[in-house]
Amino acid sequence: MSSRRDYYHDPAAPRANSLVPGGSALVVDDQGRVLLQRRADSGNWALPGGTMDIGETLSECVVREVKEETGLEIEIAGLLGIYTDPQHVIAYADGEVRQEFNITLYGRAIGGALAVSDESTDVRFVDPSEFSRIPIHDTVRLRLRHHVEHRATPHIG
Template identity: 75%
Template sequence: MTGRRDYYHDPNAPTANSLVPAAAAIITDDHGRVLLQRRTDSGNWSLPGGAMDIGENLQQCAIREVKEETGLDIEITGLLGIYTDPAHVIAYADGEVRQEFTVTYRARVTGGTLAVSDESSEVRFIHPAEFDGIPIHDTVRLRLRHHAEGRDALHLG
């Protein structure tokens, strides 16, 4: 897998040269499973989401990215947190090294049909008991843990 490499609290990480606002969504079903996609660029399971486009707000970004990456329509129901840890950088093949800046929303499905995109090899709802057995980056595990804790306070960090 090529195209992207995540570094997290890694002293050998390259220095960030960009900062791009992004949005992601925690979407659960009636059984408590969380919608995840297996990324084609890293092989890791991740929350659907991506970079904000000019002319949209972050909620619109989350809704658009989920539709593009999973085929599902969603409604934002809340905010899990703002994740901006400068110790998480993402290096891309084109030389961009992006510092994390992701607002993660809570959401529910309102329509659509589950489907993979060119960014994913698989998309499905996964029970939290399975998380330890699949490749998930530490920063996504942090968000999944915050969700599982059912915390009232937003994560700001």
């Protein structure tokens, strides 16, 4: 059984009791492919990222999480969007029900080598043409769609 369950616009979702700031990185290679990891807990492909630790900035959090989860060293290159939809909650086995709070930053790879972590079963750059054929949670699909649309301004919602 998974240690977490995502609910998205689901009337049966439990009520959120937690809000934790986090971030993820949208890293694109020179062929336009996006860095994704296949999550060990859900089997879905997702952007690398995680929650902030006390004492670090959001940028430091995203750089750290990408290194831990993918093996790549990145630098921050911009803002894709702020994603705080109260209709997306994540229920954990310990009773925490967290409302989504994710700031997705653009990142640029500057070193390291792709490596799977204990949080993933695969890590690779994925061509946008593959997005519709692989399991990706709707909230991550939204971020990928915003990237592909080449929006002039970041998403705030």
